[in-house]
């Protein structure tokens with residue numbers, strides 16, 4: 001087991017808020033990962049920008065890896081492998097009560113409990129329940145209020161249900177959750193185009209102002225989901241390489257930055273990394289057709305050839321799963337072509353992550369994250385939670 005320690009969810013978001021209060025608005029990038037090289041790429045991008053981060057895994061990512069303990073192992077191994085000593089929190093994305101408890105017991109330092117489908121009072125009660133489970137372990141909690149349109153694994157909504165700023169304060173006061181994802185018009189997945197005109201960053205602004213009036217902003221943080229920028233040159237590249245992504249469009253970077261200026265302290269990025277992996281994998285097989293001769297990679301190529309619009313890397317990396325390289329450094333796999341492909345993916349992700357965290361105001365912020373253990377967080381929570 002690695003000695004690499006993950007930092008609490010709370011402290012990274014707090015560093016972003018402190019930076020904002022000093023006049024440099026910032027939000028922690030929360031990057032979804034599914035496999036080892038993807039985590040390595042994110043860590044490399046962070047290192048280049050000297051930035052703290054949240055690395056998160058969805059229920060699907062946990063399932064793909066074989067459970068939360070495997071994701072924990074994968075991330076701490078990736079940190080050890082690159083001697084990564086900057087603050088990183090490990091967070092569950094869109095969890096339910098069962099998964100939330102499992103992850104809080106498996107080394108995660110943050111849990112998102114998504115009860116946003118329920119009416120407000122029940123959403124509050126379920127989130128409060130998660131806080132009561134997680135905080136005594138020093139683990140932070142993020143709730144969600146309102147609904148994002150788009151598709152994220154088993155979550156699918158046709159339309160946005162906007163968060164009401166006047167209820168955001170109530171949500172925090174009744175749950176004592178650390179963070180709250182509020183729906184303000186962003187959406188999950190690569191097709192955010194139809195929603196861009198409906199972006200209401202004023203919801204972020206008003207929510208944050210209400211929180212400031214209630215004395216909440218030092219310890220409670222707003223989150224923006226569905227915030228991938230979906231670079232058009234990436235879509236073009238994928239389509240030129242045989243993909244069929246129609247109408248893919250992300251959230252304009254200026255809009256995300258406006259949200260950060262107005263009070264977002266955590267911004268979720270998933271689709272952008274998937275697109276980068278898809279483009280890199282397609283290009284690799286085009287440039288190296290002989291690589292597909294390796295039996296394992298052949299299967300991955302077949303998936304790429306048949307599912308033209310696929311953007312979930314898990315679909316084609318499932319083919320190489322038996323090698324265990326999804327949790328380990330690829331050099332140990334013994335499949336040479338695969339090692340080359342992983343190096344390309346790592347670099348592509350590192351570049352995009354470095355770019356984004358600089359845009360999010362995180363450059364050089366790593367040292368400002370308070371060095372606090374989960375044990376110390378547990379003590380702090382017990383004062384504020386009023387059991």
Ligand SMILES: [Zn+2]
Nearest residue numbers: 094152225226
């Ligand atoms: Zn989300």
